[in-house]
Amino acid sequence: MPFIRIDAIHADEQRLEALGRAVHDALVEAVGIPQDDLFQVLTGGGPVRLVRYDPDYLGVHRDDDLVFVSITLRSGRTPEQKQALYRRIAELAHDYAGAEPRNVFVSLVENELVDWSFGDGVAQYVAART
Structure with a gap:
Protein backbone atom coordinates (compact mmCIF):
# COMPACT_ATOMS: atom_id res chain seq x y z
CA MET A 1 0.00 0.00 0.00
CA PRO A 2 2.88 2.45 -0.29
CA PHE A 3 2.40 5.59 -2.34
CA ILE A 4 5.65 6.67 -3.98
CA ARG A 5 6.75 10.05 -5.32
CA ILE A 6 10.06 10.25 -7.11
CA ASP A 7 11.49 13.57 -8.26
CA ALA A 8 14.74 13.44 -10.22
CA ILE A 9 16.36 16.65 -11.43
CA HIS A 10 17.92 15.20 -14.59
CA ALA A 11 15.72 12.30 -15.63
CA ASP A 12 14.01 11.34 -18.82
CA GLU A 13 11.12 8.87 -19.01
CA GLN A 14 13.39 5.84 -19.25
CA ARG A 15 15.41 6.80 -16.17
CA LEU A 16 12.26 7.62 -14.22
CA GLU A 17 10.82 4.21 -15.08
CA ALA A 18 14.03 2.52 -13.92
CA LEU A 19 14.01 4.48 -10.64
CA GLY A 20 10.37 3.58 -10.05
CA ARG A 21 11.13 -0.08 -10.68
CA ALA A 22 14.12 0.09 -8.30
CA VAL A 23 12.03 1.53 -5.46
CA HIS A 24 9.18 -0.94 -6.03
CA ASP A 25 11.51 -3.95 -6.14
CA ALA A 26 13.27 -2.77 -2.97
CA LEU A 27 9.91 -2.44 -1.17
CA VAL A 28 8.92 -5.95 -2.23
CA GLU A 29 12.27 -7.39 -1.11
CA ALA A 30 12.97 -5.37 2.05
CA VAL A 31 9.54 -4.92 3.65
CA GLY A 32 7.39 -7.51 1.88
CA ILE A 33 4.79 -5.44 0.06
CA PRO A 34 2.76 -7.39 -2.52
CA GLN A 35 4.13 -7.29 -6.08
CA ASP A 36 0.90 -5.76 -7.44
CA ASP A 37 0.81 -2.95 -4.84
CA LEU A 38 2.07 -0.28 -7.22
CA PHE A 39 1.13 3.41 -6.91
CA GLN A 40 3.81 5.87 -8.06
CA VAL A 41 4.11 9.43 -9.37
CA LEU A 42 7.41 10.02 -11.16
CA THR A 43 8.62 13.45 -12.27
CA GLY A 44 11.79 14.59 -13.97
CA GLY A 45 13.30 17.97 -14.56
CA GLY A 46 11.25 20.32 -16.65
CA PRO A 47 11.72 23.79 -18.09
CA VAL A 48 10.24 25.50 -15.00
CA ARG A 49 11.71 23.55 -12.14
CA LEU A 50 13.63 24.75 -9.13
CA VAL A 51 15.24 22.25 -6.79
CA ARG A 52 17.29 23.52 -3.86
CA TYR A 53 19.50 21.42 -1.61
CA ASP A 54 22.68 21.56 0.42
CA PRO A 55 25.36 19.65 -1.53
CA ASP A 56 27.12 18.38 1.61
CA TYR A 57 24.45 18.11 4.34
CA LEU A 58 25.40 15.52 7.02
CA GLY A 59 28.67 14.82 5.20
CA VAL A 60 27.06 13.25 2.11
CA HIS A 61 28.26 14.95 -1.09
CA ARG A 62 25.41 15.16 -3.59
CA ASP A 63 25.05 16.87 -6.94
CA ASP A 64 22.41 17.66 -9.56
CA THR A 78 11.23 -1.97 12.33
CA PRO A 79 14.32 0.26 12.18
CA GLU A 80 16.19 -2.71 10.66
CA GLN A 81 13.60 -3.08 7.89
CA LYS A 82 13.82 0.64 7.15
CA GLN A 83 17.63 0.52 6.99
CA ALA A 84 17.43 -2.50 4.65
CA LEU A 85 14.94 -0.62 2.49
CA TYR A 86 17.14 2.49 2.21
CA ARG A 87 20.15 0.35 1.34
CA ARG A 88 18.24 -1.70 -1.26
CA ILE A 89 16.71 1.39 -2.90
CA ALA A 90 20.20 2.92 -3.26
CA GLU A 91 21.61 -0.34 -4.67
CA LEU A 92 18.81 -0.90 -7.17
CA ALA A 93 18.67 2.79 -8.21
CA HIS A 94 22.34 2.43 -9.07
CA ASP A 95 21.86 -0.92 -10.85
CA TYR A 96 18.73 0.06 -12.80
CA ALA A 97 19.23 3.79 -13.43
CA GLY A 98 22.89 4.58 -12.78
CA ALA A 99 22.06 6.78 -9.79
CA GLU A 100 24.96 7.18 -7.40
CA PRO A 101 23.89 5.96 -3.94
CA ARG A 102 25.05 9.27 -2.43
CA ASN A 103 22.43 11.00 -4.61
CA VAL A 104 19.46 8.89 -3.46
CA PHE A 105 17.50 10.78 -0.80
CA VAL A 106 14.71 8.71 0.80
CA SER A 107 11.98 9.88 3.16
CA LEU A 108 9.35 7.66 4.79
CA VAL A 109 5.97 9.02 5.91
CA GLU A 110 4.01 6.56 8.03
CA ASN A 111 0.28 6.42 8.63
CA GLU A 112 -2.53 4.02 9.61
CA LEU A 113 -5.05 1.89 7.68
CA VAL A 114 -7.82 4.49 8.00
CA ASP A 115 -5.58 7.00 6.17
CA TRP A 116 -6.00 5.23 2.79
CA SER A 117 -8.78 5.45 0.21
CA PHE A 118 -8.17 3.65 -3.07
CA GLY A 119 -11.24 5.14 -4.71
CA ASP A 120 -15.00 5.54 -4.37
CA GLY A 121 -14.56 7.70 -1.24
CA VAL A 122 -14.10 4.61 0.92
CA ALA A 123 -11.34 3.63 3.33
CA GLN A 124 -11.15 0.09 1.91
CA TYR A 125 -8.81 -1.29 4.56
CA VAL A 126 -11.19 -0.18 7.34
CA ALA A 127 -14.36 -1.17 5.49
CA ALA A 128 -12.94 -4.65 4.88
CA ARG A 129 -12.45 -5.17 8.63
CA THR A 130 -16.02 -4.27 9.63
Whole structure:
Protein backbone atom coordinates (compact mmCIF):
# COMPACT_ATOMS: atom_id res chain seq x y z
CA MET A 1 0.00 0.00 0.00
CA PRO A 2 2.88 2.45 -0.29
CA PHE A 3 2.40 5.59 -2.34
CA ILE A 4 5.65 6.67 -3.98
CA ARG A 5 6.75 10.05 -5.32
CA ILE A 6 10.06 10.25 -7.11
CA ASP A 7 11.49 13.57 -8.26
CA ALA A 8 14.74 13.44 -10.22
CA ILE A 9 16.36 16.65 -11.43
CA HIS A 10 17.92 15.20 -14.59
CA ALA A 11 15.72 12.30 -15.63
CA ASP A 12 14.01 11.34 -18.82
CA GLU A 13 11.12 8.87 -19.01
CA GLN A 14 13.39 5.84 -19.25
CA ARG A 15 15.41 6.80 -16.17
CA LEU A 16 12.26 7.62 -14.22
CA GLU A 17 10.82 4.21 -15.08
CA ALA A 18 14.03 2.52 -13.92
CA LEU A 19 14.01 4.48 -10.64
CA GLY A 20 10.37 3.58 -10.05
CA ARG A 21 11.13 -0.08 -10.68
CA ALA A 22 14.12 0.09 -8.30
CA VAL A 23 12.03 1.53 -5.46
CA HIS A 24 9.18 -0.94 -6.03
CA ASP A 25 11.51 -3.95 -6.14
CA ALA A 26 13.27 -2.77 -2.97
CA LEU A 27 9.91 -2.44 -1.17
CA VAL A 28 8.92 -5.95 -2.23
CA GLU A 29 12.27 -7.39 -1.11
CA ALA A 30 12.97 -5.37 2.05
CA VAL A 31 9.54 -4.92 3.65
CA GLY A 32 7.39 -7.51 1.88
CA ILE A 33 4.79 -5.44 0.06
CA PRO A 34 2.76 -7.39 -2.52
CA GLN A 35 4.13 -7.29 -6.08
CA ASP A 36 0.90 -5.76 -7.44
CA ASP A 37 0.81 -2.95 -4.84
CA LEU A 38 2.07 -0.28 -7.22
CA PHE A 39 1.13 3.41 -6.91
CA GLN A 40 3.81 5.87 -8.06
CA VAL A 41 4.11 9.43 -9.37
CA LEU A 42 7.41 10.02 -11.16
CA THR A 43 8.62 13.45 -12.27
CA GLY A 44 11.79 14.59 -13.97
CA GLY A 45 13.30 17.97 -14.56
CA GLY A 46 11.25 20.32 -16.65
CA PRO A 47 11.72 23.79 -18.09
CA VAL A 48 10.24 25.50 -15.00
CA ARG A 49 11.71 23.55 -12.14
CA LEU A 50 13.63 24.75 -9.13
CA VAL A 51 15.24 22.25 -6.79
CA ARG A 52 17.29 23.52 -3.86
CA TYR A 53 19.50 21.42 -1.61
CA ASP A 54 22.68 21.56 0.42
CA PRO A 55 25.36 19.65 -1.53
CA ASP A 56 27.12 18.38 1.61
CA TYR A 57 24.45 18.11 4.34
CA LEU A 58 25.40 15.52 7.02
CA GLY A 59 28.67 14.82 5.20
CA VAL A 60 27.06 13.25 2.11
CA HIS A 61 28.26 14.95 -1.09
CA ARG A 62 25.41 15.16 -3.59
CA ASP A 63 25.05 16.87 -6.94
CA ASP A 64 22.41 17.66 -9.56
CA ASP A 65 21.81 13.96 -10.25
CA LEU A 66 19.95 13.96 -6.92
CA VAL A 67 16.87 11.74 -6.74
CA PHE A 68 14.20 12.41 -4.09
CA VAL A 69 12.12 9.38 -3.07
CA SER A 70 9.17 9.92 -0.76
CA ILE A 71 7.31 6.84 0.43
CA THR A 72 4.02 7.01 2.29
CA LEU A 73 3.20 3.68 3.92
CA ARG A 74 1.47 2.06 6.85
CA SER A 75 3.43 2.30 10.10
CA GLY A 76 4.91 -0.75 11.76
CA ARG A 77 8.25 -1.45 10.07
CA THR A 78 11.23 -1.97 12.33
CA PRO A 79 14.32 0.26 12.18
CA GLU A 80 16.19 -2.71 10.66
CA GLN A 81 13.60 -3.08 7.89
CA LYS A 82 13.82 0.64 7.15
CA GLN A 83 17.63 0.52 6.99
CA ALA A 84 17.43 -2.50 4.65
CA LEU A 85 14.94 -0.62 2.49
CA TYR A 86 17.14 2.49 2.21
CA ARG A 87 20.15 0.35 1.34
CA ARG A 88 18.24 -1.70 -1.26
CA ILE A 89 16.71 1.39 -2.90
CA ALA A 90 20.20 2.92 -3.26
CA GLU A 91 21.61 -0.34 -4.67
CA LEU A 92 18.81 -0.90 -7.17
CA ALA A 93 18.67 2.79 -8.21
CA HIS A 94 22.34 2.43 -9.07
CA ASP A 95 21.86 -0.92 -10.85
CA TYR A 96 18.73 0.06 -12.80
CA ALA A 97 19.23 3.79 -13.43
CA GLY A 98 22.89 4.58 -12.78
CA ALA A 99 22.06 6.78 -9.79
CA GLU A 100 24.96 7.18 -7.40
CA PRO A 101 23.89 5.96 -3.94
CA ARG A 102 25.05 9.27 -2.43
CA ASN A 103 22.43 11.00 -4.61
CA VAL A 104 19.46 8.89 -3.46
CA PHE A 105 17.50 10.78 -0.80
CA VAL A 106 14.71 8.71 0.80
CA SER A 107 11.98 9.88 3.16
CA LEU A 108 9.35 7.66 4.79
CA VAL A 109 5.97 9.02 5.91
CA GLU A 110 4.01 6.56 8.03
CA ASN A 111 0.28 6.42 8.63
CA GLU A 112 -2.53 4.02 9.61
CA LEU A 113 -5.05 1.89 7.68
CA VAL A 114 -7.82 4.49 8.00
CA ASP A 115 -5.58 7.00 6.17
CA TRP A 116 -6.00 5.23 2.79
CA SER A 117 -8.78 5.45 0.21
CA PHE A 118 -8.17 3.65 -3.07
CA GLY A 119 -11.24 5.14 -4.71
CA ASP A 120 -15.00 5.54 -4.37
CA GLY A 121 -14.56 7.70 -1.24
CA VAL A 122 -14.10 4.61 0.92
CA ALA A 123 -11.34 3.63 3.33
CA GLN A 124 -11.15 0.09 1.91
CA TYR A 125 -8.81 -1.29 4.56
CA VAL A 126 -11.19 -0.18 7.34
CA ALA A 127 -14.36 -1.17 5.49
CA ALA A 128 -12.94 -4.65 4.88
CA ARG A 129 -12.45 -5.17 8.63
CA THR A 130 -16.02 -4.27 9.63
